[in-house]
Amino acid sequence: MSPLSTVVVVTWRGRDHVTACLDALSAQKSPHRTIVVDNASDDGTAALISGHEVVRLSSNRGYAGGLAAVLAMVETPYVAWLNDDAVPDPSWLAELERALKGDPGAAAATSSIQLTDGSTQSVGVALTADGYGRDVVLAGREVFGFCGGAALLRTGVLRAVGGVPASFFCYYEDTDTAWRLRLAGHRVISVGPARVRHRHGASTRPGSVLFHRWNERNRLLMLLRCAPLPVALSQLGRFAAITALLPLRENVPDAANFRVGLRVRVLAEVVVRLPASLWQRARITTTAGRRRVWREWAGR
Template sequence: MTDELRSTVIVVTWRGRAHLGDCLDALAAQVRPHRVLVVDNASDDGTAALLAGRGAQVLRLPRNLGYAGGIAAALPDVDTPYVAWLNDDAAPEPGWLAELEDALDGGAAAAASVLRAPDGRVQSTGVRLTADGHGADTTGEEVFGFCGGAVLLRTDALRRVGGVPAGFFCYYEDTDTAWRLRLAGLRIATTSATATHLHGASTHPGSARFHRWNERNRLVTLLRCAPLPVAVGQLARFAAVTALLPFRRLAEPPANFRTGLRLRVLAEVGARLPGALLARRRITGARRAVWERWAGR
């Protein structure tokens, strides 16, 4: 145990009034001292009034920059050795931060949490890397990365590998960051530190917006971090499936198989291609070794 304040917890919210109070109450109950910095993504639902009533330290943004953009905006204000990302719909148990700090004290660059649904079901112990380059939640003991909904990282390590990809808006900022940590030879720990998570309270997994961000950011992450043949192959596969969709008879295709959405994803990836390739030059490491170690697990 220590009374030294070593962690800043960044809570990003957008129209989170309905559940943000539970998150802040859970942070107030932590057994380790910490600083809380709430990033308000221009909420218009009374969130600002809720935060003012609690006397919370708030970084209010003029427009919604998403989860990734919110964390990136807050990072320059972090002066503690450790920094946590926490969803506004997550309520960590009292020992959550203490266990994560202990994991970083043991040498890890990041420590993943156990996320549970309100009914107690385990949602995630971290992220695995699939054979086609998806970052997918896993409940296994060995993880490629962490779920960004509740994680603690070494601030210097996060900055050293390039910080947070603010342009992702949301989704894959965790997989991309974990990938860069792995490429730098750093360790990501699993823990039993637990938070109850409503999951998708703001972004509605399965919606067209979800699939747009999810597919776009997966492809950009591959272009930034994966072996080049893998990245090019997955981009070509996505384009080929999109081209064939008009010839398939699907009465009501799911959102991720709607031609218009996929064309928008391809256009957005194309617009981000120069930046992704520039980032790729700065992101160094044994790409093939990391891919072969983790993909498909």
């Protein structure tokens, strides 16, 4: 039987965890194709994954860039995104496939992602009132978006809405994609039985300077591409105003995203990318309407 899904695992310096991920994929109940994208690892990862179908990139393009690099190679109806530090249950892929087959209006299915201590990290992504994507640990069947660490998407729909935003490098590629799916009239569902155990932060360090740089920059770029323009511009203005006022404040939180230098760099990167983002915005299919999606999901 031909597989329904291609699972894409993007790795970078994954020597300490990628084999557990790939072993778990080998134990899946549902037949599938696995493509491992190696972001120019230099720690011995290449030797560990040599027995698999590997696409080795000449430089580190990040998670988003790695996914985008192989999307054209996917020939199955579904494509799964899976972090290299995630270990799925044997029925994980079968549960996601079953959910999408049973719900033609859904274009993506997100997993129940648990941390190594057994607590829940995510069963989907919510859209906050200020446009951030936020993991939720309790949700109904439908959610705004999916967590890109372990999700299944309809390949044809993903391509039709513009694929993966490779320039994001890391973070918000999933919420940006969920925005575009919803703007095109599709839904995202949460599949509780599709369980994954995740070593959160094994590849990147949440809270680090790079984490906050990518997180803040990509949120603003996502809003400029997808959200109602007044929302996007107001959030960009708010970010700039907070940055300008930080030197005048007392008791500034000791966190990377409150450092003026980082925030100025984020603003500079957003401004440089503004023409391309607005051009991309004009090309996004908006069957559902930006205001309608924002009203329905922001702050829920």
